[in-house]
Structures are given as structure tokens and as C-alpha cells.
Amino acid sequence: MxxxxxxxxxxxxxxxxxxxxxxxxxxxxxxxxxxxxxxxxxxxxxxxxxxxxxxxxxxxxxxxxxxxxxxxxxxxxxxxxxxxxxxxxxxxxxxxxxxxxxxxxxxxxxxxxxxxxxxxxxxxxxxxxxxxxxxxxxxxxxxxxxxxxxxxxxxxxxxxxxxxxxxxxxxxxxxxxxxxxxxxxxxxxxxxxxxxxxxxxxxxDMDRWRMGNAVKHDDDLFATYAVSSWSPALVRLAARLRLSPTAITWVSIALAVAAAAIFAAGPSTVQIYGSASVATGYLAAAALMYFSFVFDCVDGQLARYTQNFSSFGGWLDMMADRAKEFTIYGGLAAGAALDGTSTAAAWGLAIAAMCAQTVRHTADTWYAVLLDTAVVRQARQRESAPPIGRAAHLGQRLGSASDQVMGAHRSALYWAKRTIVAPVGERWLLLAVAAVAFGPRTALAALLVWQLLALAYTGAGRTLRTLAARTAALRRPDRAAHRDDGLLGRLMPRNRNRFSNLPAVATAFAVAVTAAAVWRAAEDGLTWVSLGLCCIAVLTGLASAHSDHDGMFDWLIPAGLRATELGIITCAGIVAGVSWPVLFALLGVVALYFYDLAAGLDKAASPVSSRGAGLGWPARSLIAVAASAAAVATTPVAATVVFGALAAYVAATFIGAIVAGTVRASAA
The missing domain is CATH 3.90.550.10 (Spore Coat Polysaccharide Biosynthesis Protein SpsA; Chain A)
Structure with a gap:
């Protein structure tokens, strides 16, 4: 209390x-x-x-x-x-x-x-x-x-x-x-x-003041002009009906699930307008996506308008955003498979888009921590020392230029900078329009290309700005939670290998090895080589579990470890021939499990207080590899069952931790 x-x-x-x-x-x-x-x-x-x-x-x-x-x-x-x-x-x-x-x-x-x-x-x-x-x-x-x-x-x-x-x-x-x-x-x-x-x-005028502060003035392009231009009317209606922001969030979730179900059913009645063929089912799904996004904006606006805030509501809003988006990816993949695309290509695009988004968001979250850490530690000698080298000075100039662009509110450069990073509203707009116009496969492919371009753009700029910040963002007492090494991490010997004091290098090597494993499995079908590379990636990623993490680029480690685990599970699933929807479900559960960590940093609120039952990313990865190896010797059904059971276990422990944390917070 x-x-x-x-x-x-x-x-x-x-x-x-x-x-x-x-x-x-x-x-x-x-x-x-x-x-x-x-x-x-x-x-x-x-x-x-x-x-x-x-x-x-x-x-x-x-x-x-x-x-x-x-x-x-x-x-x-x-x-x-x-x-x-x-x-x-x-x-x-x-x-x-x-x-x-x-x-x-x-x-x-x-x-x-x-x-x-x-x-x-x-x-x-x-x-x-x-x-x-x-x-x-x-x-x-x-x-x-x-x-x-x-x-x-x-x-x-x-x-x-x-x-x-x-x-x-x-x-x-x-x-x-x-x-x-x-x-x-x-x-x-x-x-x-x-x-x-x-x-x-x-x-x-308090009603006018509250509404003016409820609607964000620095939102993204689509949200600013296609949602916030009329959403205040919905906010006032919801307030009169005494609806809570959390109730609005659930409405948004229901609309997204309905849209995903329509996409998954494949194109329904097709009407011909001149030379254009429009799947009316996809049009309905696109409309549901739009209104789901509208209500996603309204829940936060209603919370600010009524000052009805709760840590659970903020956490649910962030978690729901990703859960809805991943559900849409799955619906599009199922629809693409019914629309003539090979099952592997359809679900592969959805998995790649989901993994790219998870890695991107993890990197975004920790980059924000890096900048905040640089601000609060600026008085300390190590962090406030003048940047050294041309790259660091370039990073400073880049940061100043970025601030100037963002200061020119609603200018052409301002909107270009906000849009190039593929924000959520624009991602949903692309998926909806592309699915209606060209089909679900093209929608997923276009999204993946945009995500990769955004990742390259932000990665280049942030590398230079990191040199200017000269801050160790991951040097913190909760480092183990964000690494999620689990029991295997605690069992690793200290300072016994060449990577033990180079956590960023060890993580980068693990990501590279994982990428090679996925490529081998998808292109060449080299079963044991791929699984062997996965084991090497696990050991390399674990190698620096006990290091101090005081390097400037160590803020990239959580994103790198997420990429490593998601890649290993994907590789193991491909090798074993796991059912694509089951593989997608396991990856989605693991991704949401880590979005809770991002919610803890972004929203400073999460009901989950302990992750010990989650096993840790190395154990989950090795379970997937072991199931894949067993399936190669027996039948793919065995790996599908293990992957499904692992997804159910992670989901159950996650939901259990959420319920326990919420009850504990209510009793406090």
C-alpha cells in the first residue's frame, strides 16, 4: 500500500x-x-x-x-x-x-x-x-x-x-x-x-484539456490522420458508457481475432469490377483490422481522458498489440496456403515476419534504455567523457540532426523519419491493403521486406549513436532476467572460455551460427549439420552468462539472444518436419513471453515476478533440437507433439505467473 x-x-x-x-x-x-x-x-x-x-x-x-x-x-x-x-x-x-x-x-x-x-x-x-x-x-x-x-x-x-x-x-x-x-x-x-x-x-475547460492531453500529438502518420482525427468522439462515448480502458482493449483483441479468422478461411465471394478482382472476405478482414487498430488507440486515450490508469491495463495493452499482430500473421499464412501458395512458403513468411518484429522490438526497447541510461549517468566520469573518434562524433551529429528533424513537427522529413521504421499503424495498413489488392502471400512478403529495411536503417544509425553515448546499458542487477539463461546459465563455469568476457561478441557469433543453421536446413536439408550448428549456437550464447556486460554494445545482447532462440527452434522445426501451425504457435508463445520483459521496461509494469519455471532460452532451444533429432530417427509426428507440448508448457507457466502476480498486486 x-x-x-x-x-x-x-x-x-x-x-x-x-x-x-x-x-x-x-x-x-x-x-x-x-x-x-x-x-x-x-x-x-x-x-x-x-x-x-x-x-x-x-x-x-x-x-x-x-x-x-x-x-x-x-x-x-x-x-x-x-x-x-x-x-x-x-x-x-x-x-x-x-x-x-x-x-x-x-x-x-x-x-x-x-x-x-x-x-x-x-x-x-x-x-x-x-x-x-x-x-x-x-x-x-x-x-x-x-x-x-x-x-x-x-x-x-x-x-x-x-x-x-x-x-x-x-x-x-x-x-x-x-x-x-x-x-x-x-x-x-x-x-x-x-x-x-x-x-x-x-x-x-477541463473536458477540453483532458481530451487535448488524451490524444497524442506526436503519433505516427496513419494514427494521426486516420484515427486521432475522429477517435475523441469514441473516447467521450466510452466515458459516458463507463467503459474501462481494459474493456476497450478486449474489444480490439476480438476484432483482430475475427480479422485473422477471415484471412485464414481464404478468399470468399469474389466480385469482379472491370478488370479488378476483389475478395470481399478480405475487404471485411481489412475493415476489422482498421477498427481493431482504432480501438487500440482509443484504450490509451480513454485512460488518459478519465485518468483511469492501472499497471495491468498498460501491460495488457502492450502485450495485446503483439498478440493481435502475430494472430494476423498466422491468419494470413493460413489464407495464403489455401490461396495456392505452398504451405512452407506461406508459414515461412509469417514466421520470418514474426521473428524479425520480435528482434526489432527488443532492440528498440533496449536502445531506449541505452539513451535513458546515458542521460541519468551523464554526471559520471566514464559516461560523460567526450566521445573519441570520428564515428563517435558522427554519432553525435546524427543525434543532433535526428532531434532537429523530430523538432520540425509534422514536416515532410518528420513524417518520413517516423514512417521509415515501420510503426504499427503503417504495418497494419500495409497488411490490409496488400492482402486485399494482391493476396496474403504478397502482404506478408512486403511486410518482411519493410521490416528488414527498417532494421538495417535503425541499426546503422544506432551503432553510431551508441559510440557517442558511451554507456553500458545492460550493466544492471536484473541482467539475468533479460538474458533468460535459466538453470543452464547458472551452471556455466565462470571465465573458462574465450567468449566469457566478450558478451556482445559471443552473442553475435551465436546469431551468425544460428543463421547458418536455418539456411542449411531450409536450402540444403543438411539435418545433422544444422542441428550441430544449433548446439554450437547455444553454447556460444551461454558462454558469457556471468560476464559484467559493461560494453557499449551490450544493449544488443537481449535482441541477439531472442534471435538465437527463435532461429534454433525454427531450424529444429524445419529439420523435423514439424507441422507449420504448431511451429508458428511455439514461436509466438516464446515471442510473447519475451514481450513481457519489454513491457517491464517500456511500461515499467509487469505482473510476472519470476521466470524460473520458464526453463530459460538454452533449455527450450535444446529441447527443440533433441525433439528434432528424435523425429529424424522416428517420425515427424513425435517432434510436432513435443513442440506443441513445449508451447503449452511455456504458455501455462506464463499465464500462471501473470495470474499470481496480478493477485499478489491486488492484495498489496
Missing amino acids: SRAVILPAGGGAVETAGEVTVVDRLISQIREAGCEDVTVLARPGEDLTLKAAQITSPDPDTDLEHVRRIAYSGAGPVFIAHADLVASQTTVAAVLSDSSRRSGVLVGDDDATAPPVAVERGLVTGPGPGPLRLGGLAKVSAAHLGRLKRHWPEKARGDAFEAVLAALHARAVPVGAYRTAGLPHRQVRTADEAESTIAEFTAV
């Missing part, structure tokens, strides 16, 4: 309309936002009648000690506020309704007397020139409280609030910036200041 601590401030005793003090008003707002455990620290001699627990605290150093004791008195995050903060309920809820594992602080540009801060990539990096300033309300997540437990500051050095933020920065903890631009908030000293601030945000 969350706790809130309100620090002493002279303006807290100021009375507003209705003879309500500023601090009383703040207490009510915090409780309305869902935090019932509120403690107010007061200076000796202050006579405040409050509906909250009070503790007398003589100075900021003692404030800091009280905050520490309260923070570690239970589970969940702790919120820290100044007693003189005057803000709207929406502003207070923006901080307290964040159910993710992130920490953050309220910032704004309305309070000229508050300390200025530097904000980069949405993160508060420390004191700065402004114009943004501290807003007097912060959240420290339970995860980050754990990192501060042995490093809690001993002296406030003026203010307990800023001392806690400084401690987070010293531990390289990302501190997000909560903003409610257009809704003023200030730390007041007089009644006139309080009344003036209240009058300012009361005059704001």
Missing part, C-alpha cells in the same frame, strides 16, 4: 476559500487520488488541526529520517509533497495514479520561485537552468526504494525533498517528469497566491 508524507512549509497553514488550509486541501486531494495513508510533518509550535497523522519534526534532517522510516514501513511507493503545494486534483492525480514501477517528480513552468531542474528525454536529471521547475510532489517507487535502502541520505542539506531526489540521481535511478501543462501549480506563501492559483486552473 502506498504512503504519503507531507513536509513542513509555511504556506501550508494559509487558508483558502471555505476556511480550508492549503495543507488540508492537499491531504484531501491525495486521498481522493487513492492514497489513504497520509502523514504530515509539522514544526514544533505549529497548531494545525488536520484529518491526518501528525509528527513533530524540528528540522529538515529529522524530516529526512521520518520520510525514511515511513517509506520502509510497508510495501508500495511513497509520495513526498510540500505542505504549501496548490494544484488541481488532476495534477495531483497525475503523480499518484501512476501505478508503474517508475519514480518521478512533478515539474512545471508556473512557479518562478521553485528550484529549476534540467529535463531530457522526459527525465529529470538534476538541478538545471530551467525553464521547468520542481513542483513540490514526487513519487519514489517500491523498486527504487529498494535501491536507496543502503544509500539513504544522512543529511538533508536544506530540504528533505531535494535530498531524496539527489539520492536517486546519485544511484543513477531514472526520475520521470510529471507534467500537466496548462494547469498551473505553485508552492504558495500567502492566501492571495493560493486563491490566484486556484482561480487559474479552475478557469480551464
